[in-house]
Amino acid sequence: MHVSLLNEVSMLMFMKPEKIVSKGIPMHARRIHTPLGKKYSIPYGKKNQYILSVDRANLNRELLTAAEKYSNTKLYFGHKLIECNAELGTLIIKSSRSGQLPLEVTYDLIVGCDGAFSTVRKQFMRQTRFNYSHEYIPHGYMELTIPPRDGDFAMEPNYLHIWPRNTFMMIALPNMVITHGHGSVGLGWSLWG
Ligand SMILES: Cc1cc2nc3c(=O)[nH]c(=O)nc-3n(C[C@H](O)[C@H](O)[C@H](O)COP(=O)(O)OP(=O)(O)OC[C@H]3O[C@@H](n4cnc5c(N)ncnc54)[C@H](O)[C@@H]3O)c2cc1C
Numbered sequence: 001m002h003v004s005l006l007n008e009v010s011m012l013m014f015m016k017p018e019k020i021v022s023k024g025i026p027m028h029a030r031r032i033h034t035p036l037g038k039k040y041s042i043p044y045g046k047k048n049q050y051i052l053s054v055d056r057a058n059l060n061r062e063l064l065t066a067a068e069k070y071s072n073t074k075l076y077f078g079h080k081l082i083e084c085n086a087e088l089g090t091l092i093i094k095s096s097r098s099g100q101l102p103l104e105v106t107y108d109l110i111v112g113c114d115g116a117f118s119t120v121r122k123q124f125m126r127q128t129r130f131n132y133s134h135e136y137i138p139h140g141y142m143e144l145t146i147p148p149r150d151g152d153f154a155m156e157p158n159y160l161h162i163w164p165r166n167t168f169m170m171i172a173l174p175n176m177v178i179t180h181g182h183g184s185v186g187l188g189w190s191l192w193g
Pocket residue numbers: 079080081082113114115116117118119141143184
């Protein structure tokens with residue numbers, strides 16, 4: 001990523017808060033739901049401090065718009081990274097459209113941000129003396145949706161709701177996208193009982 005693009009990202013996040021922050025939902029505290037149905041709060045900080053529940057799709061859109069402003073930026077949508085050579089700075093990418101030949105592009109700097117099954121990392125692993133380990137935690141994850149109730153949030157919106165249950169827990173975040181629903185309800189439980 002270009003340094004001025006990094007500045008732009010910082011600007012976007014810190015100097016133009018309305019782009020992201022105004023679309024986020026402040027969560028001032030964790031809202032704990034006990035097995036007996038009682039609720040209590042654990043604040044994230046002082047009275048005016050909070051964390052934000054942010055729409056990730058909007059964040060991605062804004063970051064892409066920020067990147068597009070630079071004439072030396074070229075975005076390849078629908079392309080998959082097939083191979084990379086960090087020493088030569090080359091990437092081989094292939095369009096998902098049929099009949100397209102792989103494309104080789106060269107850069108001064110490659111930043112690998114292609115997730116848990118990273119192709120960039122796989123290329124590093126082909127080098128000698130490159131250590132890598134991968135360990136799974138004994139938990140699973142399921143995402144559910146709580147729809148709005150009478151056009152409003154189904155639960156108090158300005159909290160991260162948590163149902164801690166010893167070896168597993170459920171969390172719920174408020175989400176504007178599902179028109180005031182609690183969009184992401186994460187359920188994490190142990191796969192080993
Ligand atoms: C179900 C679930 C819920 C989560 N909820 C939250 C949450 O509420 N809050 C939170 O903070 N974190 C959450 N996380 C964690 C968060 O999503 C990850 O930590 C974060 O996305 C990791 O970012 P990343 O850039 O490393 O990888 P990713 O977000 O996985 O991004 C990798 C990108 O690279 C692309 N890619 C991969 N391989 C190639 C290739 N060969 N060629 C081209 N592109 C490629 C992928 O398509 C993807 O777009 C959640 C994770 C999961 C799985």
